[in-house]
Structure formats: C-alpha cells, structure tokens
Amino acid sequence: MVIQNREIEGPGHRRPVPALYLVPERGVGLDAPRDMQATVDGRPAVRLFDLAEPKIEEEQFFRDLAGLAGDRLVVRVHRLNLMLLSEDARQRLSGKALPAFPDGAAGVRTQRWLNRRRFLLFVCWYLFAVVPVLLLTGFTAQVHELLGAAVAVLGLLAVVAAYAQFVTLFSDAADLVDTEVAIVGTALVRVIGDRTRRDDMHAGKAVVLPPRARRGYGKAWLLGFPHAVVLLGDPRTGRLRDHADLRALSAVLRQSPHEADRAAARDIDGLTPQSQIGDPTEPDRVENARLWIALTRAGRILAWAVVLGSVLLTGGWMTESTHYLGSSVLLICVPLATLWALYALYRILALLGATWQAVRRNR
Secondary structure, three states, rough: OEEEEEEOOOOOOOEEEEEEEEOOOOOOOOOOOOEEEEEEEOOOEEEEEOOOOOOOHHHHHHHHHHHHHHOEEEEEOOOHOOOOOOHHHHHHHEEEOOHHHOOHHHHHHHHHHHHHHHHHHHHHHHHHHHHHHHHHHHHHHHHOOOHHHHHHHHHHHHHHHHHHHHHHOOOOHHHHOOOOEEEEEEEEEEEEEEEEEEOOOOOEEEOOOOOOOOOOOOOOOEEEEEOEEEEEEEEOOOOOOOOOHHHHHHHHHOOOOHHHHHHHHHHHHHHHOOOOOOOOOOOOOOOOOOHHHHHHOOOOOHHHHHHHHHHHHHHHHHOOOEEEEEEEHHHHHHHHHHHHHHHHHHHHHHHHHHHHHHHHHHH
C-alpha cells in the first residue's frame, strides 16, 4: 500500500492530491477498471481512491490505515511523512511519530478552553488598557495638543506591550495542541504549518516542567529545551499522553551524555505510571472540528472591529479640540482599517474553506 501524490486537473492549473494505491506482488494481477489502473515505481498498481474523498477525519483515517497495514504502508506525501512513517522507516530512524495531543474531541475541547481564556484576556486588555489610553489621550489633548500627542505615543507603547504580555498568554499552548511531533534519531522534529523545527534531545537542555511552572499552559506537564516543545499533558484536564509516547521520549533522553537530559528522562518515567491508553470519556474524533475552530477564529473580526471603531471615535472627538492630533489619529486609522479588512478576508476565506470541507464529509 502506497500513499503518494498524483496530479489532477484544477481550475487553470494542475494540482497534487494524495491518493492510496494498492501494489500487488510481482506476478499477481488484479482485474481493475481502466480508470483505476496506475503504476508505482514502474509496477502495475490500483488507485483505490484519493484521500480527499473519505468522509472521516483524515488524521484518524491515516492512523487506522497505518495500524492495519503496518510495514506494508509507504508514505510519500511530505506532511504525512512524520506522522505515518512505515515500520521499516521508524527502525532506520530509531524513532517514533507522536500524534498531536490531545487529539479528536479532547483537542477541540482544549482549544475551546484556551480560546475562552484568551477572549477574556482580550476583553480585559480592551477595557483596562485600550479604553483608558484613548480617554486619557482625548482629555489631555484638550489641555494641550502636544501633551496629548505625548500621551498617545506612550499609551500606544503601553497597549502593545500589554497585548504581547497578556492577550497572547495562551497562544503557545494552542499551537502545541495542533503540532505534529516525531522523534528522528536524537532530534525532536515538529511540524508547525509549513515549517519544520528540530530540537536536539542530547544537547543537555531538556527539562520537564510541572503544571503552572509556565504561565499559559494550564494543567499540562511540558517537555522543553528549555522553551516548551511538547505537551506531556492536556492543559485543560491534566490528562497525560499515552504511556507509549512517554516511554519513547524517555528512551532517547536516557541515552544522552548530559545529566540534564537523563534527569528529564527520569522525570518522564515518573509520569508514565499515571498515563493512560486513551480516555473512555473522550471520543477519538469529533465531526466538523475544523469548522468550529474556523468559526471561533472568524469571531475575532468583530472584536478587532470594536477596537478600530473606538480609535475612530476618539479621533473624531479630538478633531473638535485639536488642530492636528485628531486628524493624525484618523489618518492612522486608514492603514489600520486596511489591515483589518485583509485580516477579515483571510478569516472569512478560512471559514468558507472549513465549511466546504464539512459539507463534503457530511454528504
């Protein structure tokens, strides 16, 4: 069984689509329809179907297929290579592919939990940073325009610093929930979007961080170098990863020449007895998860519209009492409004894409 890309005709261009092929042993023939006949490495094969066709969660389908096919499955699609290495490839690399954690319904619930906290921080940032700065700028500008300008500049710096410090508090944890990880030799490889990052597990920097050791990660145990790289537990519930995943991480760290890495391995070994194989209270997957996540992210358009509207109102208010400052604020709103429009378009397109995928799966 082979998963590899094939090119199909798209609107105005050809695009690659991953497909599942069955490659019979030499001398074995299959009476397949002509439109399913193909070749893989010069050998006759049967194209079973494109992987865009199944009406199930793709990652769950890949994991099930890998479990059934074992070392007979060969993956030749870049994004899947880390997640679905064949058994032979895993042995060559002396490693293991670790699934995103938590996955399925548990992952969606954790993302919802993280998003709620981030939204509350956004509201607090708006009420206690943005609004006071705008009001203070308006009142001081009525006293003296130059004083109002100084307050506006200092206030802008304070608002940006507060956003970076507080509103983004749970962003890193949300990114780790969706991160695909693989142990490749002594390196821990992470796939974040289209980027691939590596951390050497034998560099003497490994550390296991208990819950609450780092802000923004909830109840999760973390593996870091020393920056947090892997969620060992669920930020929402504290439930640990599967014990097989923990043992795979510990096995590599235990072989490090550095005591810090070996100490991290011992910490992970201490967590292993508390880990579980799955969770009977959480289904393995949830339908339309991507649609829900895209919908919540699209809601941020309205939140940023409120911020932009507040700046516009403040600029209009200051034009009545200042010669230049109010007009300058309104002028600054032009690029801000352009950025907001581009952001809104991006989120709307992402929502439409997720909706289309959900409709296709449910047909």
